[in-house]
Amino acid sequence: MAIALLVLVILLAAFLASPLFERVLRTRVLAAASERFERSLTLRKARASLVPLVVRVEDFTLQGLGDDPILRADRIALRVRVWPTLRTLGRTIALAVVRVEGGEANLMRLPDGSWDLPTRASAERRSRTPSWAAARCGSRTVAGTT
Numbered sequence: 001m002a003i004a005l006l007v008l009v010i011l012l013a014a015f016l017a018s019p020l021f022e023r024v025l026r027t028r029v030l031a032a033a034s035e036r037f038e039r040s041l042t043l044r045k046a047r048a049s050l051v052p053l054v055v056r057v058e059d060f061t062l063q064g065l066g067d068d069p070i071l072r073a074d075r076i077a078l079r080v081r082v083w084p085t086l087r088t089l090g091r092t093i094a095l096a097v098v099r100v101e102g103g104e105a106n107l108m109r110l111p112d113g114s115w116d117l118p119t120r121a122s123a124e125r126r127s128r129t130p131s132w133a134a135a136r137c138g139s140r141t142v143a144g145t146t
Helices: 002-017 019-037 082-087
Strands: 045-049 054-063 069-080 095-109 131-136 142-144
Touching: 002 019, 002 045, 019 045
Parallel strands: none
Antiparallel strands: 045 054, 054 069, 069 095, 095 131, 131 142
């Protein structure tokens, strides 16, 4: 039993360090999240470590309804809580820490007062004329119009 567990840990560590991890992240996770949020999610590079279980992505973008992305970040580190994630068999990913570096958020307020945030938006809502607000991580000012 101990040998099987050791082999499993070694295989998992090798998978997280391989290009296959990034390919699975792009084709399965980002594709599913893009479909769920009805927004395009992209990244340039992804890697992970086993102890602690941390997924790091570079040049992440969550596209909004307008020309500017809702969220853009140079780097994001997601520390995954292993047991809560395993209890749901990976359907829900429990995070302990989210660290964003070089982030920028561009929020769009729709005429009905709601924000252009990733939800199951209808096609009707997407066609409305927006007003804009912007924020930058690490900045003390938030500018925009409503």
